[in-house]
Amino acid sequence: MITNIRSLLHEQNYRLTQERKALLGLFSHANKARTPIQLHQAALGAGVGIGLTTVYRMLEVLTKIGLVSPFLLDGAVYYTYCTHSHHHHFICLDCHRVNDLFDCQQELSTPDGCVVEYHKLDLFGTCATFTRERFGEFN
């Protein structure tokens, strides 16, 4: 697992530092979505002396290699830890626990006892209009 993360990092020329190990350990064990500041406080609370700046920088790196994913809730940016290469999230509005949802193509089944309040699906890519405009530039 750590080996896996190490190689993920190395692929992009990132290093697996003490701070990253510690923070990843904390983040991956509490299955809750966290803001950078909450993560920092959690680290301090667990005796991991780490700077807030480093937390921000780590989240940037981890987002790049796909190990965490940010989303908006109540105007704040939360991050979820992503164990698996591709899945979706059920996020508790009350306690911010994150439940992973795996079946992406077929009908989604919500974890037992979870009640969906609302959901959000956004697809990102390149649209037809942009392609047409871009094509037009060269004609």
Next chain:
Amino acid sequence: MITNIRSLLHEQNYRLTQERKALLGLFSHANKARTPIQLHQAALGAGVGIGLTTVYRMLEVLTKIGLVSPFLLDGAVYYTYCTHSHHHHFICLDCHRVNDLFDCQQELSTPDGCVVEYHKLDLFGTCATFTRERFGEFN
């Protein structure tokens, strides 16, 4: 349409002001996702003298009544204008145009010529663990 928005606002004791009319007009016509600052600049550019503070406050109100929806892109908060009560978005990473997707239960069909780079699905609600904990408090 405006009548509809007016009643939506009135339900929550909000008023339909000149500024809101103008900004809604601008926002709804350009089918692009915008940051608050981009919206403000677009307004000024179109001769609508409106304060940035007002733009922020409007987006808050419009989010509450479900007329706009925020999402994260490259660390910035963008808003999409939502004409219909419930749908999903295809957002162009290049030009930020927004294409609405309507079929939510069944398989999603992407608009012709659009190429999906990645997508994001989050469900929000109350999770089983939270409910159990809460229930536990009273036992």
Next chain:
DNA sequence: TTCTTATTGAAAATCATTTTCAATAATGGA
């Protein structure tokens, strides 16, 4: 029209995030 109260805008305050820079530590190679 008049009253009440939501809304506005400018400035100030706040809060999150990024940058800077010198010191340190992780990796690769000798």
Next chain:
DNA sequence: TCCATTATTGAAAATGATTTTCAATAAGAA
């Protein structure tokens, strides 16, 4: 194992986005 290179770290400062304040204004109800 030791060295050299370079990514990383942390504290402080800088930046940038968002919110708050408050007096003036305008929307909607009576």
